[in-house]
Amino acid sequence: MHDTALRSWGDSFRAFIHPRVITMLFMGLSAGIPILLIFSTLSIWLREAGVERSTVTYFSWAALGYSFKFVWAPLIDRLPFPILHGALGRRRSWLIIAQCAIIGAILWMGFTDPTENLTTMAFAAVALGFASATQDIVIDAYRIEAADTDLQAMMSSAYIGGYRIGMIVAGAGALTIAGLFEAEGSYEPIAWTIAYGCMALAMGIGVITTLIIREPTVNRTDSKYFHKTSDYGRFLLMFALTVIAFIIANIYASDLTEPLKTALVENGMIDGLAGFIAGFLKLAISVAAAILFAWLTTRIGVTPTGMVQETYVAPVKDFIDRYGKAAIVVLALIGVYRIADIVMGVMANVFYTDLGFSKEEIAAVSKTFGLFMTIAGSFLGGLLSVRYGVVRILFLGALLSAITNILFAIMAHLGPNTIMFAGVIMADNLSGGLATTAFIAYLSGLTNISFTAMQYAIFSSIMTLFPKILAGFSGSVVDALGYSWFFIGTALIGIPVLYLVVLAGRLMTQNTAEKAAHAAAITEDG
Template identity: 85%
Template sequence: MHSAEKRSWGEAFVAFIHPRVITMLFLGLSAGIPILLIFSTLSIWLREAGVDRSTVTYFSWAALGYSFKFVWAPLIDRLPFPILHGLLGRRRSWLIIAQCCIIAAILWMGLTDPAENLTMMAFAAVALGFASATQDIVIDAYRIEAADADLQAMMSSAYIGGYRIGMIVAGAGALTIAGLFEAEGTYQHFAWTVAYGCMALAMCVGVITTLLVREPDAPKAESKYFHETSDYVRFLLMFAVTVIAFITANSYAGGLTDPLKAALTDGGMIKELSGFIAGTLKLGISVAVAILVAWLTTRVGLTPTGMVQETYISPVKDFIDRYGKTAIIILALIGVYRIADIVMGVMANVFYTDLGYTKEDIAFISKTFGLFMTIGGSFLGGLLSVRYGVVKILFLGALLSAITNILFAFMAQLGPNTEMFIVVIMADNLSGGLATAAFIAYLSGLTNISFTAMQYAIFSSIMTLFPKILAGFSGTVVDAVGYSWFFVGTAVIGIPVLWLVVLAGRLTEVKDTVRTETDPA
């Protein structure tokens, strides 16, 4: 595989201060703020408002847009936003719209009291999830198009660093602000309104960055179908009808899959596996209905077949045409690269608690100290990728991710030991940040500039799908074999990843994604 050629340490360090790299630090912060406002920060708010635990967990579904963003990513690639497209360009116009929608959704959440109107809060959270996922689509496309392959590792490192800083702002920052405006032990909606208002204000960092940077000079493939306003309206109508069909089918499919789940569970199958089978079938039915409706809209002339093919089929066909049979190896690598990290990570907080660590220990060592280690690891990954090439660091990241899981097994044998906890968190988060930076740079190099948003959205969805499915059985495995053997097992399943990295490196060549010059922001 071809990646950036080996460079001197001086050249590697200079990449840190490249204008495009600095830009990604601020855009990463903009991307990192919304996620916790849907998850942990919102969960604490809802509990304070008296919402029961089962209902609180349902709000995590508001972030499903992150997993299915490849569905509307092609629209971002193909459809110019009226008026703003001419003023800001293709990427910046969509980015500013997404950021404004995020700010509006955050303010909507802040002004809604979940104790009085939980349904409205749910709508606001879903709106935030959708707008945030859209911002991610555009930022990923912008990052790939804004600089050549030599800078992609540092661009991804800066993005990860900014993203983690954004999480600190939306996590510890929002909770601190809310705490300043309410008496301990009492719930006051005003305190959370102020906290979320400050988060909306923090999003202005991303808005200002978007307005100041230049639109990437990436060539856009000419479309055979999208020329008139009516073409865009017809395509959007088809998309809306298909989405409605998917949601409707998903709602009614439960009538078929729920009895199946109950029957499998009653037959002796563990509930996690029966739930997975029923859920997969439910998703399959919904997707099949959506595809059928999309096909029917083309048959009746609502949308020309060529439009659908150019938007959804061509990006996939392009990837297969470029890599041939090797595409299977690449997709397998993408699908399992983070498997050791994700499967272990699901049980991490439960493990710390079961081992006897206090909430304060976990908050400081795992969340705060660990977060800074991840940021350090991401920049180290970018630096080493520029110095030695992406593939070598991709291999190193996978190796370290597996090895550090063994440290958790030792930790399980020692019991609560603060010094060991610090060492393990430092090693785990440094290796995780390093591996993620190299992996994002690798994925960026796989995309074709004509289908940047769509192809990267597919890659980013695939990379967490299988590991998250497998992670759902983590609790069952721990109950069966204990923590030590569980962590050893997560290290073992990471070994095949090393072979896939070597194989993909030999069989593929990732070309420069956009340009050869390094222009200023």
């Protein structure tokens, strides 16, 4: 397997106190706060305000920006933000803008009473999702550019640790603050205003960190096109028109996909599969319409063809050129590496409840104890990756993730055994944190500094797409086979991942050797 040489334990532990690593702890906290303010914390607020359960679930769509951030990631890579770019640099200027937008969106939500204006709350939640996804794009790019490959694993572990701490702040922290300002069983909007106001204040940690840190020094290929204000304006116009085309197509595609879903169900297909097919077709139509519109605007001269190619095509071409035949295997590995975790994870809370554990036990063991185990696993993953190399720990993480799913199958036969529950959660979350840290470091090493934000955004989208699609059928599989066989199945589908890790490592080593031989041949000829 392609990897770096072994390092001493002293070097590994010293990486913990590297300034860039400490920086990523605070950046991770800044990234972890917004996500729960859209999901679980907001859900509790809306239910307390009397919003229907079906309406509450729609608010999860506010975070769709996380899945489609690769669409505007090139803008972050290519467009210097006016005025601030000269004062702070490319990454720090976009970070400040994103963080200020997050603070503004959190305050917008905090000062909106969902009982009076649910639509305004929806717009504020969407704004928070978009701003938070933008911050993630910039942080990912900063992390990759701020340190050498050798330090990426520890940077990733610090980021994950900070992210989980941010989730604690926005989850338990926000709920505790809201509880202090309202009576038991009553709904007081001011309590949630104060809670969200405190979360906006907590985002100040990210702002202060951004102002203190130094801009990464990188040798980036400058754009051939983004030099004049008119160029920026034309490109943003094309982007805005394409987004509008996507939204309009998505709305009208329902006229086609809803009858299709009904017809499929009437002909015996399960509702979940019919909904997936209809939803996938709706998304495909919308994406096709957006691509067609982008092509048309380019053809009529709204945006130069070279500008679009440099922004969207060049990052993909660069990746294929650098890795050759290994590129397909690497992309396949990215697409399935987290499959065992994600497919199993979607049924975890339902499993705990069906097994007979109380909400209090689930909260204490899975959410609180498990969260600290994930943080511990992430730092262990960073330490071991620095010591033994990222690819070795990538393999170990995939192996442990598959093995721990077998523990869930055993747990299904034991009933609500709290000791077993804690042991399984410890093993699962430690291995999950370790695997995620190694995986993020691996993805970071695949990017080209010239296209950092775009390439990493593509990788991070690919890594959850197929597993999440497959996870949508988890409930049907459990109904058909039971929990034990379901968990054994999730362990088995993790086995091919081990082969892909080995194969990708071998091909990348071969690719590196071929490039070195080619360079040597050119030198001799010269």
